[in-house]
Amino acid sequence: MEKISACIFDLDGVVVDTAKYHYIAWRSLANELGFDFTKEDNERLKGVSRMTSLDILLEIGNVELDEKTKLQLAEKKNKNYLEYILKMTPDEILPGVKDFFKVLKSEGIKIALGSASKNAMTILKQLQLTDYFDAIVDGTHVSKAKPDPEVFLKGAELLGFSPAECIVFEDAEAGVEAALNGKMRCVGIGSPEVLGKANLVVPGFVGLTMAQLDF
Template sequence: MEIKGVIFDLDGVLCSTDRFHFAAWQSLAQQLSIPFTEADNRRMRGVSRMESLGILLEKADRAFSPAERASLASAKNDRYRALLAGLSPADLSEDTKQALATLRAMGLKLAVGSSSRNARFILDRLGLADFFDAVADGTEIARSKPDPEVFLLAARKLALPPARCLVVEDASAGISAAVAGGFAAAGISTAKDDERAVFHLANLSDLAALLARG
Protein backbone atom coordinates (compact mmCIF):
# COMPACT_ATOMS: atom_id res chain seq x y z
CA MET A 1 0.00 0.00 0.00
CA GLU A 2 1.75 3.16 -1.22
CA ILE A 3 0.19 6.16 0.47
CA LYS A 4 0.76 9.52 -1.19
CA GLY A 5 -1.90 11.57 0.62
CA VAL A 6 -3.62 11.71 4.00
CA ILE A 7 -7.18 13.01 4.37
CA PHE A 8 -8.16 14.00 7.89
CA ASP A 9 -11.60 14.33 9.33
CA LEU A 10 -11.58 17.55 11.35
CA ASP A 11 -13.64 17.35 14.51
CA GLY A 12 -12.40 14.58 16.79
CA VAL A 13 -9.24 14.02 14.75
CA LEU A 14 -7.37 17.32 14.38
CA CYS A 15 -9.26 19.09 17.13
CA SER A 16 -12.26 18.62 19.38
CA THR A 17 -15.27 20.90 19.20
CA ASP A 18 -17.52 18.27 20.74
CA ARG A 19 -18.09 20.43 23.82
CA PHE A 20 -19.33 23.26 21.61
CA HIS A 21 -21.67 20.96 19.67
CA PHE A 22 -23.04 19.61 22.93
CA ALA A 23 -23.59 23.06 24.41
CA ALA A 24 -25.32 24.32 21.25
CA TRP A 25 -27.58 21.28 20.90
CA GLN A 26 -28.33 21.31 24.63
CA SER A 27 -29.34 24.95 24.42
CA LEU A 28 -31.75 24.14 21.59
CA ALA A 29 -33.08 21.10 23.44
CA GLN A 30 -33.80 23.18 26.53
CA GLN A 31 -35.60 25.72 24.39
CA LEU A 32 -37.82 22.90 23.07
CA SER A 33 -38.14 21.14 26.46
CA ILE A 34 -36.51 18.00 25.03
CA PRO A 35 -34.08 15.92 27.12
CA PHE A 36 -30.59 15.78 25.63
CA THR A 37 -27.70 13.70 26.93
CA GLU A 38 -24.04 13.03 26.17
CA ALA A 39 -25.15 9.73 24.63
CA ASP A 40 -27.41 11.65 22.21
CA ASN A 41 -24.49 13.90 21.36
CA ARG A 42 -22.26 10.91 20.61
CA ARG A 43 -24.85 9.58 18.16
CA MET A 44 -24.49 12.82 16.21
CA ARG A 45 -20.75 12.37 15.70
CA GLY A 46 -19.82 12.22 12.03
CA VAL A 47 -23.29 12.95 10.61
CA SER A 48 -24.82 16.06 9.07
CA ARG A 49 -26.50 18.90 10.93
CA MET A 50 -29.99 17.95 9.70
CA GLU A 51 -29.46 14.30 10.61
CA SER A 52 -28.26 15.43 14.03
CA LEU A 53 -31.39 17.54 14.42
CA GLY A 54 -33.45 14.47 13.58
CA ILE A 55 -31.76 12.62 16.45
CA LEU A 56 -32.60 15.44 18.86
CA LEU A 57 -36.22 15.63 17.69
CA GLU A 58 -36.79 11.89 18.22
CA LYS A 59 -37.76 12.79 21.79
CA ALA A 60 -40.03 15.69 20.80
CA ASP A 61 -43.73 15.42 21.57
CA ARG A 62 -44.77 16.79 18.18
CA ALA A 63 -43.72 16.78 14.55
CA PHE A 64 -41.82 19.68 13.00
CA SER A 65 -42.29 20.95 9.47
CA PRO A 66 -39.34 21.22 7.06
CA ALA A 67 -39.36 24.99 7.52
CA GLU A 68 -39.30 24.64 11.31
CA ARG A 69 -36.46 22.14 11.08
CA ALA A 70 -34.46 24.48 8.88
CA SER A 71 -34.97 27.30 11.37
CA LEU A 72 -33.94 25.13 14.31
CA ALA A 73 -30.81 23.91 12.53
CA SER A 74 -29.89 27.49 11.70
CA ALA A 75 -30.37 28.57 15.33
CA LYS A 76 -28.15 25.72 16.51
CA ASN A 77 -25.44 26.67 14.02
CA ASP A 78 -25.55 30.32 15.07
CA ARG A 79 -25.00 29.27 18.69
CA TYR A 80 -22.26 26.84 17.69
CA ARG A 81 -20.36 29.43 15.62
CA ALA A 82 -20.56 31.90 18.49
CA LEU A 83 -18.92 29.31 20.73
CA LEU A 84 -16.32 28.46 18.06
CA ALA A 85 -15.15 32.06 18.09
CA GLY A 86 -13.35 31.13 21.30
CA LEU A 87 -11.11 28.62 19.48
CA SER A 88 -7.46 29.54 18.95
CA PRO A 89 -4.18 27.88 17.91
CA ALA A 90 -3.79 26.97 21.58
CA ASP A 91 -6.58 24.41 21.09
CA LEU A 92 -4.34 22.45 18.70
CA SER A 93 -2.46 19.81 20.69
CA GLU A 94 1.33 19.51 20.50
CA ASP A 95 0.88 15.92 19.29
CA THR A 96 -1.26 17.10 16.38
CA LYS A 97 1.16 19.90 15.47
CA GLN A 98 4.11 17.49 15.48
CA ALA A 99 2.26 14.82 13.50
CA LEU A 100 1.23 17.28 10.78
CA ALA A 101 4.75 18.69 10.54
CA THR A 102 6.25 15.19 10.28
CA LEU A 103 3.82 14.05 7.60
CA ARG A 104 4.48 17.22 5.62
CA ALA A 105 8.23 16.62 5.91
CA MET A 106 7.69 13.09 4.54
CA GLY A 107 6.39 14.66 1.32
CA LEU A 108 2.80 13.54 1.74
CA LYS A 109 -0.09 15.61 0.43
CA LEU A 110 -2.47 16.55 3.22
CA ALA A 111 -6.19 17.37 3.09
CA VAL A 112 -9.20 17.83 5.32
CA GLY A 113 -12.42 15.99 4.47
CA SER A 114 -15.20 17.12 6.78
CA SER A 115 -18.98 17.06 6.52
CA SER A 116 -19.05 20.26 8.58
CA ARG A 117 -20.05 23.45 6.82
CA ASN A 118 -17.92 25.27 9.42
CA ALA A 119 -14.67 23.45 8.59
CA ARG A 120 -12.88 26.42 7.06
CA PHE A 121 -13.95 28.68 9.93
CA ILE A 122 -12.55 26.15 12.44
CA LEU A 123 -9.29 25.78 10.50
CA ASP A 124 -8.93 29.56 10.43
CA ARG A 125 -9.47 29.81 14.20
CA LEU A 126 -6.86 27.07 14.75
CA GLY A 127 -4.31 28.84 12.54
CA LEU A 128 -4.44 26.07 9.91
CA ALA A 129 -6.29 27.91 7.16
CA ASP A 130 -3.32 27.81 4.77
CA PHE A 131 -1.65 24.60 5.93
CA PHE A 132 -3.47 21.91 3.94
CA ASP A 133 -3.11 21.18 0.24
CA ALA A 134 -6.88 20.80 -0.04
CA VAL A 135 -10.05 21.19 2.02
CA ALA A 136 -13.36 19.51 1.16
CA ASP A 137 -16.28 20.33 3.43
CA GLY A 138 -20.02 20.35 3.87
CA THR A 139 -20.50 23.42 1.67
CA GLU A 140 -19.39 21.42 -1.38
CA ILE A 141 -21.23 18.12 -1.03
CA ALA A 142 -24.79 16.87 -1.34
CA ARG A 143 -24.38 13.71 0.76
CA SER A 144 -22.72 13.49 4.15
CA LYS A 145 -20.95 10.50 5.68
CA PRO A 146 -21.32 7.51 5.54
CA ASP A 147 -21.46 8.49 1.85
CA PRO A 148 -17.86 8.85 0.58
CA GLU A 149 -18.52 12.04 -1.40
CA VAL A 150 -16.44 14.37 0.80
CA PHE A 151 -13.41 12.07 0.74
CA LEU A 152 -13.67 11.51 -3.01
CA LEU A 153 -13.75 15.29 -3.47
CA ALA A 154 -10.70 15.73 -1.24
CA ALA A 155 -8.81 13.08 -3.23
CA ARG A 156 -9.68 14.82 -6.51
CA LYS A 157 -8.41 18.10 -5.12
CA LEU A 158 -5.16 16.34 -4.22
CA ALA A 159 -5.05 14.84 -7.73
CA LEU A 160 -4.70 11.38 -6.20
CA PRO A 161 -6.77 8.19 -6.59
CA PRO A 162 -8.50 6.86 -3.44
CA ALA A 163 -6.13 3.86 -3.40
CA ARG A 164 -3.22 6.23 -2.74
CA CYS A 165 -4.94 8.09 0.11
CA LEU A 166 -5.37 7.24 3.76
CA VAL A 167 -8.41 8.62 5.60
CA VAL A 168 -8.06 9.32 9.34
CA GLU A 169 -11.40 9.13 11.16
CA ASP A 170 -12.78 9.05 14.68
CA ALA A 171 -16.33 7.96 13.83
CA SER A 172 -17.91 4.79 12.51
CA ALA A 173 -19.76 6.78 9.84
CA GLY A 174 -16.43 8.16 8.63
CA ILE A 175 -14.80 4.72 8.47
CA SER A 176 -17.82 3.51 6.49
CA ALA A 177 -17.41 6.44 4.09
CA ALA A 178 -13.72 5.73 3.61
CA VAL A 179 -14.26 2.05 2.90
CA ALA A 180 -17.15 2.80 0.52
CA GLY A 181 -14.93 5.20 -1.42
CA GLY A 182 -12.07 2.74 -1.83
CA PHE A 183 -9.79 4.39 0.73
CA ALA A 184 -7.68 2.77 3.42
CA ALA A 185 -8.76 4.04 6.83
CA ALA A 186 -6.99 4.77 10.09
CA GLY A 187 -9.16 4.78 13.20
CA ILE A 188 -8.52 7.05 16.16
CA SER A 189 -10.44 7.86 19.36
CA THR A 190 -13.86 6.15 19.25
CA ALA A 191 -12.99 4.50 15.91
CA LYS A 192 -9.61 3.21 17.10
CA ASP A 193 -10.81 -0.40 17.38
CA ASP A 194 -12.92 -0.45 14.22
CA GLU A 195 -12.02 -3.70 12.46
CA ARG A 196 -12.29 -2.06 9.04
CA ALA A 197 -9.36 0.28 9.76
CA VAL A 198 -5.89 -0.74 8.60
CA PHE A 199 -4.24 1.40 11.27
CA HIS A 200 -5.41 1.77 14.87
CA LEU A 201 -4.04 4.99 16.36
CA ALA A 202 -3.65 5.92 20.00
CA ASN A 203 -2.73 9.41 18.77
CA LEU A 204 -1.79 11.13 15.52
CA SER A 205 1.94 10.93 16.21
CA ASP A 206 1.68 7.15 15.68
CA LEU A 207 0.71 7.73 12.07
CA ALA A 208 4.03 8.94 10.68
CA ALA A 209 5.88 5.96 12.13
CA LEU A 210 3.36 3.52 10.68
CA LEU A 211 3.47 5.12 7.23
CA ALA A 212 7.27 5.21 7.27
CA ARG A 213 7.29 1.43 7.63
CA GLY A 214 5.24 1.11 4.42
Protein backbone atom coordinates in the same frame (compact mmCIF):
# COMPACT_ATOMS: atom_id res chain seq x y z
CA MET B 1 0.29 -1.71 -2.13
CA GLU B 2 0.41 1.85 -3.47
CA LYS B 3 2.83 4.30 -1.87
CA ILE B 4 1.14 6.86 0.40
CA SER B 5 1.04 10.22 -1.38
CA ALA B 6 -1.73 11.98 0.54
CA CYS B 7 -3.43 12.07 3.94
CA ILE B 8 -7.05 13.21 4.30
CA PHE B 9 -8.25 14.32 7.73
CA ASP B 10 -11.70 14.59 9.19
CA LEU B 11 -11.93 17.72 11.37
CA ASP B 12 -14.17 17.26 14.41
CA GLY B 13 -12.64 14.79 16.85
CA VAL B 14 -9.49 14.31 14.75
CA VAL B 15 -7.82 17.72 14.43
CA VAL B 16 -9.84 19.52 17.10
CA ASP B 17 -12.58 18.65 19.58
CA THR B 18 -15.54 20.74 18.50
CA ALA B 19 -17.96 18.04 19.67
CA LYS B 20 -18.26 19.76 23.06
CA TYR B 21 -19.48 22.97 21.38
CA HIS B 22 -21.94 21.06 19.19
CA TYR B 23 -23.24 19.34 22.32
CA ILE B 24 -23.71 22.60 24.26
CA ALA B 25 -25.58 24.16 21.29
CA TRP B 26 -27.81 21.09 20.72
CA ARG B 27 -28.56 20.71 24.45
CA SER B 28 -29.52 24.39 24.66
CA LEU B 29 -31.97 23.87 21.77
CA ALA B 30 -33.44 20.73 23.39
CA ASN B 31 -33.91 22.58 26.70
CA GLU B 32 -35.77 25.37 24.89
CA LEU B 33 -38.05 22.71 23.40
CA GLY B 34 -38.70 21.33 26.88
CA PHE B 35 -36.55 18.20 27.15
CA ASP B 36 -33.03 17.19 28.10
CA PHE B 37 -30.28 16.00 25.76
CA THR B 38 -27.52 13.90 27.30
CA LYS B 39 -23.91 13.24 26.27
CA GLU B 40 -24.99 9.69 25.40
CA ASP B 41 -27.67 11.13 23.09
CA ASN B 42 -25.01 13.32 21.52
CA GLU B 43 -22.99 10.24 20.47
CA ARG B 44 -25.70 9.54 17.90
CA LEU B 45 -24.92 12.82 16.14
CA LYS B 46 -21.25 12.04 15.44
CA GLY B 47 -20.41 12.51 11.77
CA VAL B 48 -24.07 13.23 10.90
CA SER B 49 -25.36 16.23 8.94
CA ARG B 50 -27.04 19.16 10.69
CA MET B 51 -30.60 18.40 9.55
CA THR B 52 -30.29 14.67 10.32
CA SER B 53 -28.90 15.62 13.75
CA LEU B 54 -31.95 17.82 14.35
CA ASP B 55 -34.27 14.95 13.34
CA ILE B 56 -32.54 12.66 15.88
CA LEU B 57 -32.82 15.35 18.57
CA LEU B 58 -36.55 15.83 17.89
CA GLU B 59 -37.08 12.07 17.93
CA ILE B 60 -35.39 11.90 21.38
CA GLY B 61 -37.71 14.65 22.64
CA ASN B 62 -40.73 13.16 20.88
CA VAL B 63 -41.32 16.50 19.14
CA GLU B 64 -42.81 16.88 15.65
CA LEU B 65 -42.31 20.09 13.68
CA ASP B 66 -42.86 21.31 10.12
CA GLU B 67 -39.93 21.78 7.72
CA LYS B 68 -39.88 25.57 7.98
CA THR B 69 -39.59 25.46 11.80
CA LYS B 70 -36.92 22.77 11.55
CA LEU B 71 -34.81 24.93 9.23
CA GLN B 72 -35.17 27.88 11.64
CA LEU B 73 -34.08 25.70 14.59
CA ALA B 74 -31.10 24.28 12.67
CA GLU B 75 -30.04 27.84 11.86
CA LYS B 76 -30.45 28.88 15.49
CA LYS B 77 -28.31 25.96 16.67
CA ASN B 78 -25.63 26.85 14.13
CA LYS B 79 -25.61 30.48 15.26
CA ASN B 80 -25.06 29.36 18.88
CA TYR B 81 -22.31 26.97 17.76
CA LEU B 82 -20.59 29.71 15.72
CA GLU B 83 -20.45 31.96 18.77
CA TYR B 84 -18.41 29.26 20.54
CA ILE B 85 -16.05 28.45 17.66
CA LEU B 86 -15.28 32.11 17.01
CA LYS B 87 -13.64 32.12 20.45
CA MET B 88 -11.44 29.08 19.68
CA THR B 89 -7.65 29.37 19.79
CA PRO B 90 -4.72 27.25 18.47
CA ASP B 91 -4.42 25.81 22.01
CA GLU B 92 -7.45 23.67 21.15
CA ILE B 93 -5.68 21.70 18.39
CA LEU B 94 -5.59 18.09 19.62
CA PRO B 95 -2.22 16.82 20.95
CA GLY B 96 0.32 15.76 18.35
CA VAL B 97 -1.67 16.92 15.30
CA LYS B 98 0.54 19.86 14.35
CA ASP B 99 3.74 17.82 14.81
CA PHE B 100 2.30 15.08 12.60
CA PHE B 101 1.39 17.65 9.91
CA LYS B 102 5.01 18.86 9.98
CA VAL B 103 6.26 15.28 9.53
CA LEU B 104 3.95 14.82 6.52
CA LYS B 105 5.13 18.10 5.00
CA SER B 106 8.79 17.11 5.46
CA GLU B 107 8.07 13.80 3.66
CA GLY B 108 6.38 15.62 0.76
CA ILE B 109 2.97 14.10 1.52
CA LYS B 110 -0.05 16.22 0.60
CA ILE B 111 -2.70 17.04 3.19
CA ALA B 112 -6.43 17.47 2.62
CA LEU B 113 -9.42 18.09 4.86
CA GLY B 114 -12.52 15.90 4.38
CA SER B 115 -15.18 17.18 6.76
CA ALA B 116 -18.99 17.31 6.80
CA SER B 117 -18.76 20.59 8.73
CA LYS B 118 -19.97 23.70 6.92
CA ASN B 119 -17.91 25.74 9.39
CA ALA B 120 -14.59 24.02 8.63
CA MET B 121 -12.90 27.09 7.13
CA THR B 122 -13.87 29.23 10.13
CA ILE B 123 -12.45 26.63 12.52
CA LEU B 124 -9.19 26.20 10.58
CA LYS B 125 -8.68 29.98 10.54
CA GLN B 126 -9.28 30.19 14.30
CA LEU B 127 -6.74 27.39 14.83
CA GLN B 128 -4.28 29.02 12.37
CA LEU B 129 -4.00 25.71 10.47
CA THR B 130 -5.22 26.74 7.01
CA ASP B 131 -1.73 26.86 5.48
CA TYR B 132 -1.05 23.19 6.26
CA PHE B 133 -3.81 22.02 3.88
CA ASP B 134 -3.27 21.54 0.16
CA ALA B 135 -7.01 20.98 -0.38
CA ILE B 136 -10.11 21.58 1.75
CA VAL B 137 -13.40 19.77 1.18
CA ASP B 138 -16.17 20.60 3.65
CA GLY B 139 -19.94 20.46 3.98
CA THR B 140 -20.38 23.29 1.45
CA HIS B 141 -18.79 21.15 -1.31
CA VAL B 142 -20.63 17.84 -0.89
CA SER B 143 -24.22 16.62 -0.98
CA LYS B 144 -23.81 13.07 0.34
CA ALA B 145 -23.13 12.31 4.01
CA LYS B 146 -20.69 9.70 5.27
CA PRO B 147 -20.62 6.65 4.97
CA ASP B 148 -20.84 7.81 1.34
CA PRO B 149 -17.20 8.43 0.31
CA GLU B 150 -17.92 11.66 -1.66
CA VAL B 151 -16.05 14.00 0.71
CA PHE B 152 -12.87 11.87 0.65
CA LEU B 153 -12.99 11.14 -3.09
CA LYS B 154 -13.24 14.89 -3.76
CA GLY B 155 -10.21 15.45 -1.54
CA ALA B 156 -8.19 12.84 -3.44
CA GLU B 157 -9.30 14.34 -6.76
CA LEU B 158 -8.29 17.88 -5.73
CA LEU B 159 -4.87 16.60 -4.66
CA GLY B 160 -4.49 14.67 -7.92
CA PHE B 161 -4.12 11.18 -6.43
CA SER B 162 -6.00 7.89 -6.75
CA PRO B 163 -7.91 6.62 -3.69
CA ALA B 164 -5.32 3.84 -3.29
CA GLU B 165 -2.62 6.47 -2.69
CA CYS B 166 -4.55 8.12 0.17
CA ILE B 167 -4.95 7.43 3.88
CA VAL B 168 -7.95 8.83 5.75
CA PHE B 169 -7.89 9.76 9.47
CA GLU B 170 -11.31 9.42 11.13
CA ASP B 171 -12.85 9.24 14.60
CA ALA B 172 -16.37 8.11 13.66
CA GLU B 173 -17.62 4.73 12.47
CA ALA B 174 -19.48 6.31 9.52
CA GLY B 175 -16.25 8.07 8.51
CA VAL B 176 -14.22 4.86 8.61
CA GLU B 177 -16.87 3.20 6.43
CA ALA B 178 -16.77 6.17 4.03
CA ALA B 179 -12.99 5.80 3.62
CA LEU B 180 -13.27 2.06 2.99
CA ASN B 181 -16.20 2.59 0.60
CA GLY B 182 -13.94 4.97 -1.32
CA LYS B 183 -11.24 2.24 -1.55
CA MET B 184 -8.90 4.20 0.73
CA ARG B 185 -6.87 3.01 3.70
CA CYS B 186 -8.02 4.34 7.05
CA VAL B 187 -6.56 5.15 10.45
CA GLY B 188 -9.13 5.31 13.23
CA ILE B 189 -8.46 7.89 15.96
CA GLY B 190 -10.03 6.63 19.17
CA SER B 191 -11.35 3.29 20.39
CA PRO B 192 -10.83 -0.07 18.61
CA GLU B 193 -14.30 -1.16 19.84
CA VAL B 194 -15.91 1.58 17.74
CA LEU B 195 -13.42 1.88 14.88
CA GLY B 196 -12.45 -1.78 14.45
CA LYS B 197 -13.04 -1.72 10.68
CA ALA B 198 -10.13 0.71 10.18
CA ASN B 199 -6.78 -0.64 8.97
CA LEU B 200 -5.11 0.79 12.07
CA VAL B 201 -6.58 2.29 15.26
CA VAL B 202 -4.54 4.64 17.47
CA PRO B 203 -5.60 6.71 20.49
CA GLY B 204 -4.23 9.94 18.98
CA PHE B 205 -1.39 11.56 17.06
CA VAL B 206 1.20 11.81 19.82
CA GLY B 207 4.16 9.67 18.77
CA LEU B 208 2.51 8.49 15.53
CA THR B 209 5.21 7.73 12.92
CA MET B 210 5.26 7.24 9.17
CA ALA B 211 6.46 3.66 9.73
CA GLN B 212 3.13 2.82 11.42
CA LEU B 213 1.31 3.87 8.26
CA ASP B 214 3.04 1.24 6.16
CA PHE B 215 0.13 -1.22 5.96
